[in-house]
Amino acid sequence: MVDTINIGIIGFGTVGSGTVKILLQNSDLLKRRTGINFNIKKIADLDISRDRGIRIPQEMLTTDAKEILNDPEIDIVVELIGGLHPAKDFIIQAFRNKKHVITANKALIATNGNEIFEEAEKNKVLLGFEASVAGGIPIIKTLREGLVANKILAIYGIINGTSNYILTKMTNEKVDFSQALREAQKLGYAEADPTFDVEGIDTAHKLTILSALSFGIPFLFDKVYTEGITKITSMDIEFALELGYKIKLLAIAKANYNEIEMRVHPTMVPNDYLISKVDGVFNAIYVEGDAVGSTLYYGRGAGDLPTGSAVVADIVEIGKLIISGGLNKIEYQKLSLESLELKIKEMENIESKYYFRFSALDKPGVLSKISGILGKYDISIASVIQKGRRVGGAVPVVILTHTATERNVLQAIKEIDELPVVSDKTLFIRVEGKEE
Amino acid sequence: MVDTINIGIIGFGTVGSGTVKILLQNSDLLKRRTGINFNIKKIADLDISRDRGIRIPQEMLTTDAKEILNDPEIDIVVELIGGLHPAKDFIIQAFRNKKHVITANKALIATNGNEIFEEAEKNKVLLGFEASVAGGIPIIKTLREGLVANKILAIYGIINGTSNYILTKMTNEKVDFSQALREAQKLGYAEADPTFDVEGIDTAHKLTILSALSFGIPFLFDKVYTEGITKITSMDIEFALELGYKIKLLAIAKANYNEIEMRVHPTMVPNDYLISKVDGVFNAIYVEGDAVGSTLYYGRGAGDLPTGSAVVADIVEIGKLIISGGLNKIEYQKLSLESLELKIKEMENIESKYYFRFSALDKPGVLSKISGILGKYDISIASVIQKGRRVGGAVPVVILTHTATERNVLQAIKEIDELPVVSDKTLFIRVEGKEE
Numbered sequence: 001m002v003d004t005i006n007i008g009i010i011g012f013g014t015v016g017s018g019t020v021k022i023l024l025q026n027s028d029l030l031k032r033r034t035g036i037n038f039n040i041k042k043i044a045d046l047d048i049s050r051d052r053g054i055r056i057p058q059e060m061l062t063t064d065a066k067e068i069l070n071d072p073e074i075d076i077v078v079e080l081i082g083g084l085h086p087a088k089d090f091i092i093q094a095f096r097n098k099k100h101v102i103t104a105n106k107a108l109i110a111t112n113g114n115e116i117f118e119e120a121e122k123n124k125v126l127l128g129f130e131a132s133v134a135g136g137i138p139i140i141k142t143l144r145e146g147l148v149a150n151k152i153l154a155i156y157g158i159i160n161g162t163s164n165y166i167l168t169k170m171t172n173e174k175v176d177f178s179q180a181l182r183e184a185q186k187l188g189y190a191e192a193d194p195t196f197d198v199e200g201i202d203t204a205h206k207l208t209i210l211s212a213l214s215f216g217i218p219f220l221f222d223k224v225y226t227e228g229i230t231k232i233t234s235m236d237i238e239f240a241l242e243l244g245y246k247i248k249l250l251a252i253a254k255a256n257y258n259e260i261e262m263r264v265h266p267t268m269v270p271n272d273y274l275i276s277k278v279d280g281v282f283n284a285i286y287v288e289g290d291a292v293g294s295t296l297y298y299g300r301g302a303g304d305l306p307t308g309s310a311v312v313a314d315i316v317e318i319g320k321l322i323i324s325g326g327l328n329k330i331e332y333q334k335l336s337l338e339s340l341e342l343k344i345k346e347m348e349n350i351e352s353k354y355y356f357r358f359s360a361l362d363k364p365g366v367l368s369k370i371s372g373i374l375g376k377y378d379i380s381i382a383s384v385i386q387k388g389r390r391v392g393g394a395v396p397v398v399i400l401t402h403t404a405t406e407r408n409v410l411q412a413i414k415e416i417d418e419l420p421v422v423s424d425k426t427l428f429i430r431v432e433g434k435e436e
Numbered sequence: 437m438v439d440t441i442n443i444g445i446i447g448f449g450t451v452g453s454g455t456v457k458i459l460l461q462n463s464d465l466l467k468r469r470t471g472i473n474f475n476i477k478k479i480a481d482l483d484i485s486r487d488r489g490i491r492i493p494q495e496m497l498t499t500d501a502k503e504i505l506n507d508p509e510i511d512i513v514v515e516l517i518g519g520l521h522p523a524k525d526f527i528i529q530a531f532r533n534k535k536h537v538i539t540a541n542k543a544l545i546a547t548n549g550n551e552i553f554e555e556a557e558k559n560k561v562l563l564g565f566e567a568s569v570a571g572g573i574p575i576i577k578t579l580r581e582g583l584v585a586n587k588i589l590a591i592y593g594i595i596n597g598t599s600n601y602i603l604t605k606m607t608n609e610k611v612d613f614s615q616a617l618r619e620a621q622k623l624g625y626a627e628a629d630p631t632f633d634v635e636g637i638d639t640a641h642k643l644t645i646l647s648a649l650s651f652g653i654p655f656l657f658d659k660v661y662t663e664g665i666t667k668i669t670s671m672d673i674e675f676a677l678e679l680g681y682k683i684k685l686l687a688i689a690k691a692n693y694n695e696i697e698m699r700v701h702p703t704m705v706p707n708d709y710l711i712s713k714v715d716g717v718f719n720a721i722y723v724e725g726d727a728v729g730s731t732l733y734y735g736r737g738a739g740d741l742p743t744g745s746a747v748v749a750d751i752v753e754i755g756k757l758i759i760s761g762g763l764n765k766i767e768y769q770k771l772s773l774e775s776l777e778l779k780i781k782e783m784e785n786i787e788s789k790y791y792f793r794f795s796a797l798d799k800p801g802v803l804s805k806i807s808g809i810l811g812k813y814d815i816s817i818a819s820v821i822q823k824g825r826r827v828g829g830a831v832p833v834v835i836l837t838h839t840a841t842e843r844n845v846l847q848a849i850k851e852i853d854e855l856p857v858v859s860d861k862t863l864f865i866r867v868e869g870k871e872e
Contacts, residue, residue, distance in 0.1 A: 022585050022727050029587055032652060130582075136728035138582025145581075146566075146574025149458050149748030151465055216468060274734065277710055282730075291458050291745035292572035292735055294718075298710060299731035309727035312585035325761055 004037040005319040008068030008099075010090055011080030012045035012061075015104050015131065017052045018308025019078060023315075024054065030312075036319050038312075042068050069093045076318055078311060079103040088112055095123040100322070102314040104131035104307055107196075110205035113212065113219035126321070128314030133206040134159050134283040136299035136306030138313060143213045143287065150289025152214035155253040156432070159206045161281035161301040162190045162197035163229050163249040167266075168279040171237050171246060177230060189281055199228035200249060200264040207251035210285070211262050215255055217342060220262070225347040227265035231427060236357060239385060239398045240268050240429075243355070246276040247429065261345040268355055270433040348407035353382070353431035356401070358416065359394040359424035366421045367397060373415050374401070377408040394423040403435060440473040441755040444504030444535075446526055447516030448481035448497075451540050451567065453488045454744025455514060459751075460490065466748075472755050474748075478504050505529045512754055514747060515539040524548055531559040536758070538750040540567035540743055543632075546641035549648065549655035562757070564750030569642040570595050570719040572735035572742030574749060579649045579723065586725025588650035591689045592868070595642045597717035597737040598626045598633035599665050599685040603702075604715040607673050607682060613666060625717055635664035636685060636700040643687035646721070647698050651691055653778060656698070661783040663701035667863060672793060675821060675834045676704050676865075679791070682712040683865065697781040704791055706869040784843035789818070789867035792837070794852065795830040795860035802857045803833060809851050810837070813844040830859040839871060 007023070009016055023030075023038055030038055040060065048061040068074055069090060077094040079101060081087050087105055094101045101120070103109070109116065109132055120127045130140045134157070143152070158164050162184055169180040181198065184190035196202045204224040212219045229249050240247050245268035253262045269276040274296055278284040283301030288294055300306040360366040371381060385398040401409075413426045443459070445452055459466075459474055466474055476496065484497040504510055505526060513530040515537060517523050523544055530537045537556070539545070545552065545568055556563045566576045570593070579588070594600050598620055605616040617634065620626035632638045640660040648655045665685050676683050681704035689698045705712040710732055714720040719737030724730055736742040796802040807817060821834040837845075849862045 018727070026585060026587060026726070030585070033584060136731055138578055141577065141582050142574055145753065146577050146749055147745065148469060148752045149462060149466070149745045151462060274710065274713055277713060289745065290462070291454070291741040291748075293739075293742060295572055295733075295735035297731075297733055300729050303729075305727040306729060309583065309585045309725065312727075313582055316584045317581060 003035065003323045004039050005076060005315070005322060006039050006041045006074045007076050007078060007315060008042045008044070008071060008074040009040065009078045009080065010044045010065045010068055011082070012043050012048070012052065013080065014304045015307045015311065016043070016045070016080045017054060018304030019080065019311045020054055020056065022305065022308045022312045030316065034316055034320055036316075036323055038315060038319060041074055042071065044068050065090055069097060069099070074099060075322055076100045076102060076315055078315070079105060080311070082107070084108055084111065088116070091116060091127075092119055095119050095125050098123055098125060100126045100128070100318045102128040102131070102311055102318070104129070104311060106132040106202070106205040106209060110208035110219055110221040113209070126318050128318055129209070130314045131307050131310035133209050134285060134299065134301045135303060135310055136301065137283060137285065137297045138310065139210070139285050139297055140213060141313070142297060143210065147287065147289050147292060147295070150291045151255070152287065152289055153255060154288040155210055155214060155251070155285065156275060157207065157210065157251040157283070157285040158248055158275060158278050159251050159283050159285065159301060160197055160203045160249060161283060162194065163200075163203070164278065164283070165189045165281050166198065167229060167232070167237075167247055167249065170232070170234055171241070174234055174238075176234050177232060198230055200226045203249060203251045203264045207253060207262055207264055210251070211253045211260065214253060215260055215342070216340065217260065220344065223262060223344045225263040225265070229266050232266050232429070235396065236355075236427065236429065239357065240355065242385065243268075243383065243400055244271050245269060245431065245433075246271060248276065248278075250432070258342050259345045260342055261350050263347065263350065266429050268429050268431040273433070348405075348410065350406045351403050352406065353403055353433070353435070354379070354401045354409055355429040355431050356399045356413070357427045358397040358399070358422060359426070360397045361393070361421045361423055362395045363421055369419055369421060370397065370399070370416055373412050374399070377404075377412040379404040379408055379412055400431065439471065439759045440475050441512060441751070441758060442475050442477045442510045443512050443514060443751060444478045444480070444507060444510040445476065445514045445516065446480045446501045446504055447518070448479050448484070448488065449516065450740045451743045451747065452479070452481070452516045453490060454740030455516065455747045456490055456492065458741065458744045458748045466752065470752055470756055472752075472759055474751060474755060477510055478507065480504050501526055505533060505535070510535060511758055512536045512538060512751055514751070515541060516747070518543070520544055520548065524552070527552060527563070528555055531555050531561050534559055534561060536562045536564070536754045538564040538567070538747055538754070540565070540747060542568040542638070542641040542645060546644035546655055546657040549645070562754050564754055565645070566750045567743050567746035569645050570721060570735065570737045571739060571746055572737065573719060573721065573733045574746065575646070575721050575733055576649060577749070578733060579646065583723065583725050583728060583731075586727045587691070588723065588725055589691055590724040591646055591650060591687070591721065592711060593643065593646065593687040593719070593721040594684055594711060594714050595687050595719050595721065595737060596633055596636075596639045596685060597719060598630065599636075599639070600714065600719070601625045601717050602634065603665060603668070603673075603683055603685065606668070606670055607677070610670055610674070612670050613668060634666055636662045639685060639687045639700045643689060643698055643700055646687070647689045647696065650689060651696055651778065653696065656780065659698060659780045661699040661701070665702050668702050668865070671832065672791075672863065672865065675793065676791065678821065679704075679819065679836055680707050681705060681867065681869075682707060684712065684714075686868070694778050695781045696778055697786050699783065699786065702865050704865050704867040709869070784841075784846065786842045787839050788842065789839055789869070789871070790815070790837045790845055791865040791867050792835045792849070793863045794833040794835070794858060795862070796833045797829070797857045797859055798831045799857055805855055805857060806833065806835070806852055809848050810835070813840075813848040815840040815844055815848055836867065
């Protein structure tokens with residue numbers, strides 16, 4: 001006898017279509033692997049007339065999500081509409097109707113995750129969210145199960161395909177940000193309003209989720225320092241290459257003693273690091289555990305089938321737990337920072353190496369003034385590039401530092417930017433890699 | 437109330453020590469993450485006097501594995517002695533005593549896996565073997581759960597650290613095989629008798645396991661074509677670099693229609709493939725699924741703590757299933773090739789691009805004779821390097837081909853090696869990468 005799990009899908013867009021395609025096309029495979037028949041009972045979307053290239057009976061479709069939420073036969077509700085509302089209300093309603101939920105909604109989990117997981121626990125149901133971070137890469141399962149034996153020490157992730165596509169294009173084709181963005185929009189890799197992607201917000205959502213899993217802390221989106229890639233110029237990318245680095249939008253989380261730092265910003269990554277080779281729309285997450293050491297996971301971060309693959313993995317996992325009765329398996333994030341004696345490091349206390357690009361007037365003594373101020377703030381210089389190429393009357397002076405404290409860096413830059421010989425605001429990029 | 441899982445460990449060598457260290461050091465972390473107390477009840481080893489740098493009470497140690505196998509309080513037996521016997525007997529005995537087993541023993545699973553899993557199923561217990569392939573990389577879980585929605589199309593793995601260390605050293609330092617091997621032995625990366633590692637046997641064991649999981653087939657070690665790295669010379673590595681490739685010992689498994697191919701051999705991998713950057717003792721596994729597309733997993737393949745991390749992940753997984761009662765979760769490999777309508781592709785039917793290094797006498801018309809024979813066998817040439825550098829009276833002629841059939845290649849080489857102008861056996865290496 002084959003057990004059946006009934007599924008209701010709310011949201012028939014890109015990921016919804018991918019999920020349905022996989023469930024239909026690989027239905028035999030899934031049955032063979034699990035002994036379970038995963039049956040799509042209903043799909044809700046406001047638009048049920050558009051052709052998605054999938055053959056499904058018309059009566060499977062509805063415009064009313066309640067038909068799914070209130071259907072007593074449906075075991076698992078898959079929420080794929082995105083956004084905060086009504087997605088959150090649908091999920092809470094599904095929980096109250098004792099249905100397990102699977103979602104790809106990183107924004108919702110990052111900002112409302114604590115409340116949502118509490119509601120799931122109260123109703124003794126599960127929330128699967130593998131698809132919320134790095135679609136094709138099973139990173140949630142890896143952190144929660146594969147690396148369960150490890151204290152996670154650090155995470156470095158390229159987890160926004162749009163930004164990575166733009167930076168890759170700027171690097172390989174020497175085009176500027178706006179041109180790379182337009183190309184990304186043309187190819188459907190960036191939305192008409194690209195703010196969430198290029199300002200690092202989407203990356204911060206995902207880092208919030210990865211940090212909660214890695215460190216056993218609540219979802220603390222507000223505590224993530226977030227900086228996007230809009231200020232990066234082709235010139236900086238060229239200087240970086242010259243210094244042996246690529247510029248990537250990295251999500252960084254580290255645990256050190258009882259302090260956790262979470263930050264998203266453009267970062268210079270040494271050319272010989274594997275993660276610097278991750279190009280285009282691909283994602284990669286470097287995870288360092290106290291037992292395994294360095295590991296890296298690479299794959300597509302978005303797209304109908306890659307993200308659908310993650311949704312279906314959650315469907316299978318929860319389906320198997322329903323059938324086998326092992327339902328108290330998944331733990332919830334109900335820990336407070338206090339109970340863990342952890343605190344979040346303020347951004348101004350982080351330590352990093354830095355790349356500075358000063359806009360200096362082409363006059364004698366400029367470098368001496370700048371380096372004097374850096375020295376005053378304990379920022380020691382690793383290398384300097386000054387080539388006299390003029391950019392609008394000024395000459396870029398590039399300095400790479402040894403490890404310094406962010407607070408000192410900000411103060412030094414403030415002071416330097418007030419120098420009469422400095423004509424424009426200084427751009428700085430944090431730099432990863434070992435001290436030489 | 438905290439539930440307790442009692443563990444007995446047989447084999448207190450490298451991986452045994454790593455496992456014990458993690459269970460002791462991260463005991464609080466594991467308790468917080470799972471609500472379970474993982475208690476080491478007994479450790480068996482023939483040598484219980486050696487200092488492993490771990491503080492454990494002397495009464496925890498025994499020289500008699502039966503004390504673990506027959507202890508009714510022990511829930512999980514961890515077999516870490518390696519080799520076929522008595523490891524197999526211990527595992528079977530543990531099963532019959534209704535104990536779950538965790539092992540890192542790839543040789544045993546690859547060669548006796550079908551029988552062992554049948555015995556586990558008969559006794560309704562589980563066998564965890566995450567540690568058997570690529571220690572620090574949770575690849576078993578990824579294939580079985582993270583990518584469960586996918587038909588696996590291809591796997592390419594660097595899964596033997598010893599061989600990869602040797603090839604990396606040969607590439608970076610231009611030393612020959614025997615010198616690199618001696619260095620690996622000095623550092624403890626290679627054993628005194630390195631046959632299993634350098635002849636590809638260990639890689640074939642692991643590929644057998646990955647293939648069984650990926651394609652749902654039995655463990656078919658005998659069907660894996662296996663070729664080691666001992667014939668690779670520094671000269672070939674240099675030619676490869678010149679052509680834009682690195683030489684890696686790859687485990688390759690592909691499913692195409694109803695045919696599966698499984699092979700281990702030195703392979704030329706394009707320089708811009710991520711897997712070509714995997715150096716030293718690190719492992720990486722590229723997995724292509726029909727839904728996720730390209731994914732890659734990277735980490736340490738061996739060592740006390742990385743492999744211990746995998747063992748502990750299995751302990752946690754089985755422990756949680758014991759506590760939650762969800763014990764019919766893990767399926768077994770009980771499918772036959774026939775039931776799947778699959779067959780294993782004979783090696784001579786595979787298709788690949790090839791690198792040939794002919795040892796030609798420095799006479800006119802040699803290249804024409806060689807290329808004539810290649811043409812006769814439908815092997816078309818992509819590029820040629822002939823530089824006149826003499827190697828013992830002969831001149832190496834290097835040819836890179838387009839896709840050809842292995843059978844034709846073997847026949848052509850046989851014919852070419854019989855030419856009077858060819859002074860030594862032709863060396864060939866299979867080449868990965870897209871056709872240009």
